[in-house]
Amino acid sequence: MRTRSSATTTGRTEPTGDVLAAHALRVQLGSATILRGVDLAVSPGEVVALLGANGSGKSTLMRALLGLVPISDGDAHVLGTSVRTQRTRVAWERVGYVPQRVTATSGMPATALEVVLSGMLHRHRFHPGRGGRARALEALDSVGLGDRSRAGLHELSGGQQQRVLIARALARRPDVLLLDEPVSGVDRPSQETFARLLADLHARGVTVLIVLHELGLIEPIIDRAVVLRHGRVVHDGALPAPAPGHEGEDHDHVHAEHGEHVEHPEKTIQRSLP
Amino acid sequence: MIDTWHSLSLLLGSPLIQRSLVAAFVVGLAAPVIGTYLVQRRLSLLGDGIGHVALTGVAMGWLVGSWTQVTPNDALAVPGAVVAAIIGAVIIEAVRARGRTSGDVALALLFYGGIAGGVVIMGVAGGTNANLMGYLFGSISTVTTTDLVATVAMSAVVLAVGLGLRTALFAVCQDEEFARSTGLPVRALSVLIAIVAALTVTVSMRVVGLLLVSALMIVPVAIAQLVTTSFRRTMTLAMVIGVIVCVTGLTITFFHRLAPGAMIVVVAICLYAVVAVLRPLVHAPGRRIVDPHPDLEDDVRIVPSGSD
Structure with a gap:
């Protein structure tokens, strides 16, 4: 993802070695063991979905990879550098993170552009720098919010705020993107924009790890799925079938459309607790 | 009216009044900068x-001054306040970063210990x-030239950090976890905010x-927030x-024998009230109507037949 115009260039700068890796990773928060013995390896250019029920440890695994929660045992590597022992030496400027947030707002007003600009900083850069504004606008444009750059966050819908957070990560032009439930609770247009964006990033060779609750529109783009249960990896490979009770004829859940869009006739109402 | 202007011009000729006005100007400019990040x-x-803790520092300065026979006897009050405020701010920051609920009680002990210890x-x-x-409610009418130099110097540091590192401090205060994921030295920047806040408290103490220092840092920001949508404009305003x-x-x-510090805060609160009342009248026509409900697609979902 070096330049926006040359869609054929790839971000694969790590021909050997995994972009993201976890080895016998254990995360303990207080007395609770959130993750135990987790092994994970994401190769350059892969799009890997991290699945599992609520509380299975998906978000914690992602935050452990980013060094945001302490690692009790084992290790995690990002771009070949240990997060546990050398966190400050990891090339974080190549990593984009989209956290899961109910809202992007803080105690102060801020425009979408200001939030995206803050995504361009890293260890050696405390200012967006020259051309930063253009890059931030470009990132906002890629999530379909090019015309809302001056809007205050509080004026944007939940889905639009989520897209601002995605743009904030994209403004870094990352080679690795970690997304924590980027499409949970967002409106349909936001989901469609996101699916197109992800396909675009995938085509350019950006490595993606994405925590999902439902696959939805992005299912065709996903190379591999890792399923967590009770803090352990229980599946690593092709997309798993839905759990019993979720695979019924009338149960849409995540497999509604395989690429082709169908107008949904009104038939069944399914409730799924968030 | 002419009388007022006449007496004002007489007042402005007094060096004491000039110094107090310059101090008020500088502090009024600097305090909201750090207040923006705190809000x-x-x-x-x-x-x-921090203000509570700084009182112990002031008193310690007096105590050390009385031991060492410095003149004037309050010469070490401001240095004492700076040291205590910085120590207090860094402790508060450490407790905040750990995010424990027991930290809440620890902070209460620190604050009240600071006031009580200071008085004793x-x-x-x-x-x-x-x-x-004078320390609790301000003593701007007795600002000496030395005081003024110290005030201007410390305010300059506050402004340099608060404006110079705006994007980085914005990132840390907007979304700390994301800022850490970017590789920014979040802990160092957080401590820097705490130290600059301590300096701000010390310079505002005089005014x-x-x-009431917190009021000077927060109320202007609260007023600006009522009418702005961007961070940058809010800070400037x-x-x-x-x-x-x-x-x-x-x-x-x-013109009236009233306490200057309290008067400043009362003026600020009144301005807040006026802006809050006028805002709906000014903003109503252009304001976008925002749907407060989140867009939750999968709350209730209409599904098709024949899906696998």
Whole structure:
């Protein structure tokens, strides 16, 4: 993802070695063991979905990879550098993170552009720098919010705020993107924009790890799925079938459309607790 | 009216008045800068806590001054306040970063210990109640040239950090976890915010007093927030408002025998009330109507037949 115009260039700068890796990773928060013995390896250019029920440890695994929660045992590597022992030496400027947030707002007003600009900083850069504004606008444009750059966050819908957070990560032009439930609770247009964006990033060779609750529109783009249960990896490979009770004829859940869009006739109402 | 202008021009000729006006201007400009970050972090009362702790520092300065026979006897009060405020701010930051609920009680102990300890030590050091009131509620009418130099220098540091590192501090205060994921030295920047907040408390002590410093940092920001949507504009407007309320409040006390620090805060609160009342009238036609409900697609979902 070096330049926006040359869609054929790839971000694969790590021909050997995994972009993201976890080895016998254990995360303990207080007395609770959130993750135990987790092994994970994401190769350059892969799009890997991290699945599992609520509380299975998906978000914690992602935050452990980013060094945001302490690692009790084992290790995690990002771009070949240990997060546990050398966190400050990891090339974080190549990593984009989209956290899961109910809202992007803080105690102060801020425009979408200001939030995206803050995504361009890293260890050696405390200012967006020259051309930063253009890059931030470009990132906002890629999530379909090019015309809302001056809007205050509080004026944007939940889905639009989520897209601002995605743009904030994209403004870094990352080679690795970690997304924590980027499409949970967002409106349909936001989901469609996101699916197109992800396909675009995938085509350019950006490595993606994405925590999902439902696959939805992005299912065709996903190379591999890792399923967590009770803090352990229980599946690593092709997309798993839905759990019993979720695979019924009338149960849409995540497999509604395989690429082709169908107008949904009104038939069944399914409730799924968030 | 002519009388007022005449007496004002007489007043402005007095070096004492000039110094107090310059101090009010500088502090009014600097305090809202750091207040902006504190509000963004939802730490509006941090300044209040630092102010409590700083009183112990002031008293310690007096105590050390009385031991070492320095003249004047309050020469070490401001250095003492700076040291205590910085120590207090860094402790508060450490407790905040750990995010434990027990930290809440620890902060309460620190704050009240700071005030009570300050009052007691002040008595031991031979300070009078009048001295104490000066630190608690401000003593801008007695600003010396040395005080003014210290005030301007510390305000310059606050402004340099607060404006120079704006994007980085914005990132840390907007979304700390994301900022850490970018590789920014979040802990160092957080400590820097705490230290600069401590400096701000110390310079504001002279103008409004330790019990009201937080008001000078927060209320201008709260007023600016009512009418802005961007962070940058909010900060700029808060600085302008800070200057206006400080200079206006102080000027009023030239004509009426009222406490300048409290007057400044009262002017700020009144301005907040006026803007809050007028805002709907000014903004109503252009304001976008925002749907407060989140877009939750999968709350209730209409599904098709024949899906696998």
